[in-house]
Amino acid sequence: MATQTWSEKAATLHYSTQAFINGQLTDAISGQTFDCFNPATGEQLGSIARCDQADVDLAVKVARQQFESRVWSGLEPAKRKQQLLKFAALVEQNVEKLALLDTLDAGKPIADTLSYDAPATARCIAWNAEAIDKLYDEVAPTTSNALALVTREAVGVVAAIVPWNFPSVMAAWKFAAALAAGNSIIVKPSEKSPLSAIYLAELAFEAGIPAGVFQVLPGFGHEAGQALALHMDVDCITFTGSTAVGKKLVSFAGESNLKRTFMECGGKSPHVIFSDVKDLDAAVNTAAAAICYNQGEVCTAGSRLLVQREIYDQVVEKLVPAIGAWQPANPLLESTKVGAIIDQQQLDKILGYIDIAKKEGANLLCGGQQVQLGSGGFFVQPTVFTDVTADMTIFKEEIFGPVLAVTVFDTVEQGIELANDTEYGLAAGIWTSDISKAIQCSRALRAGTVFVNNWDGGDMTMPFGGYKQSGNGRDKSLHAIEKYTEMKSTWIELN
Ligand code: NAD
Numbered sequence: 001m002a003t004q005t006w007s008e009k010a011a012t013l014h015y016s017t018q019a020f021i022n023g024q025l026t027d028a029i030s031g032q033t034f035d036c037f038n039p040a041t042g043e044q045l046g047s048i049a050r051c052d053q054a055d056v057d058l059a060v061k062v063a064r065q066q067f068e069s070r071v072w073s074g075l076e077p078a079k080r081k082q083q084l085l086k087f088a089a090l091v092e093q094n095v096e097k098l099a100l101l102d103t104l105d106a107g108k109p110i111a112d113t114l115s116y117d118a119p120a121t122a123r124c125i126a127w128n129a130e131a132i133d134k135l136y137d138e139v140a141p142t143t144s145n146a147l148a149l150v151t152r153e154a155v156g157v158v159a160a161i162v163p164w165n166f167p168s169v170m171a172a173w174k175f176a177a178a179l180a181a182g183n184s185i186i187v188k189p190s191e192k193s194p195l196s197a198i199y200l201a202e203l204a205f206e207a208g209i210p211a212g213v214f215q216v217l218p219g220f221g222h223e224a225g226q227a228l229a230l231h232m233d234v235d236c237i238t239f240t241g242s243t244a245v246g247k248k249l250v251s252f253a254g255e256s257n258l259k260r261t262f263m264e265c266g267g268k269s270p271h272v273i274f275s276d277v278k279d280l281d282a283a284v285n286t287a288a289a290a291i292c293y294n295q296g297e298v299c300t301a302g303s304r305l306l307v308q309r310e311i312y313d314q315v316v317e318k319l320v321p322a323i324g325a326w327q328p329a330n331p332l333l334e335s336t337k338v339g340a341i342i343d344q345q346q347l348d349k350i351l352g353y354i355d356i357a358k359k360e361g362a363n364l365l366c367g368g369q370q371v372q373l374g375s376g377g378f379f380v381q382p383t384v385f386t387d388v389t390a391d392m393t394i395f396k397e398e399i400f401g402p403v404l405a406v407t408v409f410d411t412v413e414q415g416i417e418l419a420n421d422t423e424y425g426l427a428a429g430i431w432t433s434d435i436s437k438a439i440q441c442s443r444a445l446r447a448g449t450v451f452v453n454n455w456d457g458g459d460m461t462m463p464f465g466g467y468k469q470s471g472n473g474r475d476k477s478l479h480a481i482e483k484y485t486e487m488k489s490t491w492i493e494l495n
Contacts, residue, residue: 006100006110006332013100017046017194019055019218020201022062023211029054034220036194039107039340040331042376048194051219056186056227062212063157063184064233072213073154073182077133084129084179087207091122094203098196102167105193107340107377108294109331117168121200124172124476127460128180131478140489147492152485154182155260156235159228161221161249163241164193164342165297165400170240171197173464173475175214178238181484186215186234188225190241192342194218221245229253236260236484240299242398243424243469262473262483264299264465266398267426269447270419271302271455274412275310278433278453284318287404290429290455292326292382295338296402297346299470300427302455304388304395305406306418312408316386319406320366326402328371328379340377341401347378350401354383357394362405363387390421398424412437416444425467429455448474 017033018025026049027033033047049055067073072080091098098121099113108117140148160174171187178185189197194216201216217224225245229237229252237259239249246263253259271290273283290302307315331339341347347370354368367383382402388395394405409415419428429451430441442450448466451457458464463474473483 006103006334009096010100010104010332013097013104015046015101015195016198016202017048018198019049019051020198020205020216021055021059022215023205025202028052028219029058034191036105036192037343038104038377039342040375040377045104045195048218051217051224053223053227055217055219056224056231059186059215059217060157060228060231060233063186063215066210066212067154067156067184071210072179072184075182077135080180080182081129081132083208084125084132084176087204087209088122088126088129090203090207091125091200092119095119095122098168098199101196101199102193103331103339105195106164106167107331107342109336109339111334111336112294117166121168121172124169124460125176128176128481131481132180135478135481145494147494149490149492151488151490152181152482153488155484155486156183157186157233158183158236158238158484159186159188159231159234161188161225161228161237161239161241162190162197164190165294165299167193168196168200171200173480174238174240177475177480178484179209179214181481183236183484184213186217186228188217188219188228191218191220226252230256232257234259236262238262238473238483240264240475242266243471246471260483263471264473264475265469265471266400266424267299267301267466267470268304268396268398268422268424269300269302269427269429270304270306270422271429272306272415272419272431272441273308273311273315274415274430274432274437275308276433276437277311277431280311280314281318283431284315284322286455288319288322288326288382291404292323292338292402293456295328295341296382297342297400300449300456301400302427302429303399303404305404306409306415307406308415309408309410316365316406319384323366323382323384323404326382328381330375338382338402340379342378344378346400347380350380350399350403353394353397353399353401353403357385357388357392357403357405360392360394361387362392362394365406367402390418396422412441416441420444420446423468424470426465426470427451
């Protein structure tokens with residue numbers, strides 16, 4: 001029998017569209033729904049439960065009860081680990097379905113969701129599970145007539161509000177670490193990509209994570225999201241999304257119960273190629289991938305390419321074919337490297353920035369057009385502007401699409417100054433064959449992650465997050481688990 005194509009598999013895929021509260025799929029209390037669409041075709045994928053304040057109140061109440069019952073938080077570390085490893089194994093067994101859900105819902109190429117998003121979600125859960133029974137608390141080196149303990153306890157009810165660009169992975173970075181620490185977690189996926197989070201909650205429950213410990217509330221930011229952020233009984237809000245919304249959430253925390261806030265926000269990451277780069281082809285191909293991967297809808301997209309003057313012309317010449325290798329196509333074909341933009345609004349935003357760049361005098365090197373017009377979906381050519389200066393809008397603002405701004409510089413100092421000339425500080429990259437320059441520049445760059453002679457390197461062992469208005473807190477690594485805990489000092493006086 002011929003193997004099914006991904007389109008055929010998608011056509012028979014079953015998935016849930018309800019909220020997951022207290023171990024059950026359930027409609028929103030109001031009975032309201034919202035439509036969710038496939039960005040590659042414009043077709044409706046389902047009517048999704050539209051959760052609001054009432055559902056938030058219910059889910060938080062259940063999460064609190066379960067936290068206090070200690071059914072999860074009180075489980076000995078080795079047992080919590082066992083449950084989470086079961087969950088990871090179930091995700092692993094179902095990577096195809098998870099990958100398909102993120103491809104259908106977010107327009108991501110199936111090749112990417114199969115090779116990265118779905119397996120990375122399973123790995124993230126397993127990595128956090130493995131850590132649980134290897135974390136020790138502290139005994140303070142204090143006076144001899146006391147025993148002073150510094151211990152970590154779960155913070156309580158954690159709400160995770162996540163975006164649409166990596167729907168499973170962004171959620172997993174948060175829920176896996178929060179669950180490892182013993183919290184009850186409520187995930188509010190983006191209204192543009194809710195399907196995989198709902199499925200992950202089903203798998204978690206099937207794996208034996210107790211009812212009410214992992215809940216999912218699909219809905220809009222200004223309804224379910226805002227209700228979570230303002231709730232008096234949510235202890236921590238962990239967010240990935242835009243800086244504008246991140247700022248609102250921090251103020252909601254201040255207006256309510258001073259809940260802990262961890263914000264992973266936007267970026268305008270500089271990618272610097274110095275003239276002493278060892279492999280210029282590798283640098284240029286990586287620069288193309290850094291802006292084209294996931295349609296440029298990546299918080300760490302290398303959206304500003306800063307090139308030293310001696311090699312500027314060469315880089316510009318090589319960029320045209322390098323970018324040309326990334327053309328948008330049907331995300332369900334395994335050969336596709338660039339999928340669909342998430343929706344009409346985001347497409348309009350990208351096309352709007354392309355217009356602004358032209359008006360401000362940047363030189364359109366390639367791309368710039370909407371394509372695949374008959375598909376019903378939202379596709380745009382990867383686009384490169386050269387002669388971009390630091391005062392131009394496309395140098396400053398996050399576009400969240402495949403639009404690269406190329407700028408020339410002369411000295412190393414100028415390169416670093418331009419790289420740091422941004423309100424963001426998520427990632428930065430440098431290409432050089434001089435180790436001292438690499439180290440000095442990486443020290444000088446104000447960014448949470450610096451890539452040297454690569455872009456987007458890293459794994460679960462490395463913290464991920466931003467400086468400046470790219471946010472605070474870190475996802476991944478043991479540092480992420482720590483942020484879902486409170487620190488307790490216990491002073492025991494000895495007789
Ligand atoms: P967004 O800020 O519009 O939405 C993110 C989430 O916040 C969604 O679930 C949304 O429903 C919710 N939300 C919106 N308004 C809200 C409100 N008033 N109250 C509570 N919740 C609200 O971002 P997006 O468009 O989904 O994602 C793109 C942004 O995410 C980009 O800026 C990108 O850089 C950023 N991002 C950052 C990282 C990182 O790790 N730093 C990773 C991925 C994406």
